[in-house]
Amino acid sequence: MPDTHGGNIFKFAYDHHINPSDICDFSANINPLGPSQKGLEALxxxxxxxxxxxxxxxxxxxxxxxxxxxxxxxxxxxxxxxxxxxxxxxxxxxxxxxxxxxxxxxxxxxxMDAAHIPVRDIFYRQRQDEKGVPYFEIPYLxxxxxxxxxxxxxxxxxxxxxxxxxxxxxxxxxxxxxxxxxxxxxxxxxxxxxxxxxxxxxxxxxxxxxxxxxxxxxxxxxxxxxxxxxxxxxxxxxxxxxxxxxxxxxxxxxxxxxxxxxxxxxxxxxxAAVNDSNYIKNTKEVLASEAEYMYKSLSAIENLIVYKPSANYILIEIKNSNITVDDVQRNLDEYKVLIRNCANYNGLGPQWMRIAIKDHEHNVELIRLLSAIFEK
CATH class of the missing domain: 3.40.640.10 (Type I PLP-dependent aspartate aminotransferase-like (Major domain))
Structure with missing residues (x-):
């Protein structure tokens, strides 16, 4: 697949003959509160x-x-x-x-490619802690x-x-x-x-x-x-x-x-935005609550291995090798929902996806949709 990032709502809108504003984009890891109002006023x-x-x-x-x-x-x-x-x-x-x-x-x-500097991969190792929680280990040594x-x-x-x-x-x-x-x-x-x-x-x-x-x-x-x-x-x-x-x-x-x-x-x-203390405080509070909700809700869906989030996104592996993220995205297309296909990340593959953490209403809807997909 092409080496693309998440967040291309304009291409998705064009391909599906809809307005970009109709799309719920879980593929780009952006603050669910939207921009700072103080910042927008300054702008x-x-x-x-x-x-x-x-x-x-x-x-x-x-x-x-x-x-x-x-x-x-x-x-x-x-x-x-x-x-x-x-x-x-x-x-x-x-x-x-x-x-x-x-x-x-x-x-x-x-x-590095643009500068013609050779590149080698640092492969992070998939591990589980003593409670069976998955994580990636950095090869410091x-x-x-x-x-x-x-x-x-x-x-x-x-x-x-x-x-x-x-x-x-x-x-x-x-x-x-x-x-x-x-x-x-x-x-x-x-x-x-x-x-x-x-x-x-x-x-x-x-x-x-x-x-x-x-x-x-x-x-x-x-x-x-x-x-x-x-x-x-x-x-x-x-x-x-x-x-x-x-x-x-x-x-x-x-x-x-x-x-x-x-x-x-x-x-x-x-x-202006970096000095918007209320916006910063509210962002951290909302994210802490929604990250916990999303992690628990996704972990409850059979066939998903969910990596505990540290920021505003969650990495997920599909256990069933017969189901790919492409299959999941095709199911979500009907609902105008985007997720990040991680098949083009070195070390991952077609069973890996990343989702952003958004506001509670949209998070609940995504959990509902994913639950229905994996119950089929």
């Missing part, structure tokens, strides 16, 4: 400025992000979504290889062993990891990552951690999120944290993200970001 107030160039320094965004996330302005680079920043990393000179998680976000590999072998060699690599990883939601262990970052530094290599969904996790403030690896940039000059604002703040149509890293590394990376990369409306929206 609306800036509409008259679209006849002018946006601020090329992104200064308002930098000030807001630095304050909310507790990072020095010199250690932040703003880009046109996380994807632009990933592709900019690929343009850093003299890297000879890379590692990407499997399963993992396809743009890691795409950014294998990565550390490879990094140790690189020391003193000519090769330089880029290691990509998700925190949480997409599509399985696996979170990184800070001690293991700190060790890996040190070993990669000794090998003159780079560690890139994608935290596009980190804001959904935990009840702490965005600055104090104990699950984030962001503090590592204060101790390692070879660590880049990628942060998307479009998922948590529900504006994937605007495109805006950030990279957090040592100031020297940020300066090098900024050379590969075009002028005026981030538009005026994105700048206005995010500058």
């Amino acid at each position: 609306s107030n800036r509409l008259n400025y679209i006849s002018h160039y946006p601020d090329p320094t992104n200064d308002d965004v930098l000030n807001a992000v630095a304050d909310v996330y507790g990072v020095n302005k010199d250690s932040i680079l703003i880009g046109n979504g996380a994807a632009e920043l990933l592709f900019a990393i690929g343009r850093l000179p003299e890297f000879t290889g890379s590692f990407v998680p499997a399963p993992g976000f396809s743009e890691y590999r795409a950014s 294998a990565l550390q062993t490879f990094a140790a072998k690189l020391k003193g060699q000519d090769g330089r690599i880029i290691v990509f990891l998700g925190n949480p990883n997409n599509p399985d939601g696996t979170l990184l262990d800070k001690n293991s990552i700190d060790t890996l970052a040190n070993m990669l530094h000794d090998a003159n290599s780079l560690l890139v951690i994608d935290e596009s969904f980190i804001d959904f996790i935990g009840n702490d403030s965005l600055c104090d999120n104990s699950y984030s690896m962001r503090s590592l940039i204060n101790h390692h000059d070879n660590v880049i944290i990628i942060h998307s604002f479009t998922k948590f703040y529900a504006v994937p149509g605007l495109r805006i993200g950030a990279a957090f890293a040592n100031a020297s590394l940020i300066q090098k990376l900024s050379a590969f970001i075009p002028s005026w990369s981030v538009n005026t409306l994105s700048q206005a929206y995010i500058s």
Whole structure:
């Protein structure tokens, strides 16, 4: 199947001769509350400025992000979504290889392919804990062993990891990552951690999120944290993200970001939205409740293996090899519901799907539909 992401409601609408607004999209992992009203008001107030160039320094965004996330302005680079920043990393000179998680976000590999940097997979291992709960295990030892072998060699690599990883939601262990970052530094290599969904996790403030690896940039000059604002703040149509890293590394990376990369409306929206404390609090409360509901409800459906969510999406494997996600999607088409087929993730296959966690009404309806499909 083609290497596509979720969220292509326009193609689905065109193919099925319906309006995009009629679709219930569980394929894209976006905040179920929708955009921040404070952000939308700020955006609306800036509409008259679209006849002018946006601020090329992104200064308002930098000030807001630095304050909310507790990072020095010199250690932040703003880009046109996380994807632009990933592709900019690929343009850093003299890297000879890379590692990407499997399963993992396809743009890691795409950014390396565009830069003609060879890619190897980091295969996460399917495991069960003592209670039989499934999870994915990160092969830290294998990565550390490879990094140790690189020391003193000519090769330089880029290691990509998700925190949480997409599509399985696996979170990184800070001690293991700190060790890996040190070993990669000794090998003159780079560690890139994608935290596009980190804001959904935990009840702490965005600055104090104990699950984030962001503090590592204060101790390692070879660590880049990628942060998307479009998922948590529900504006994937605007495109805006950030990279957090040592100031020297940020300066090098900024050379590969075009002028005026981030538009005026994105700048206005995010500058206000990151300071919308009620919106942030409500998002975390709704997600905590709905994630628990969805996990329990999906786990009760026979023939499904459900991975416990850490963020706003859930990975599911169909036990019955005679049923594929294509079969499930065909059944859901009648109800104008989209899910994410994970067959194109390395390490998964046609029995794997990912669903976003939405508002309660839509979540209840999806559970009803999936229950009916697997009872047939």
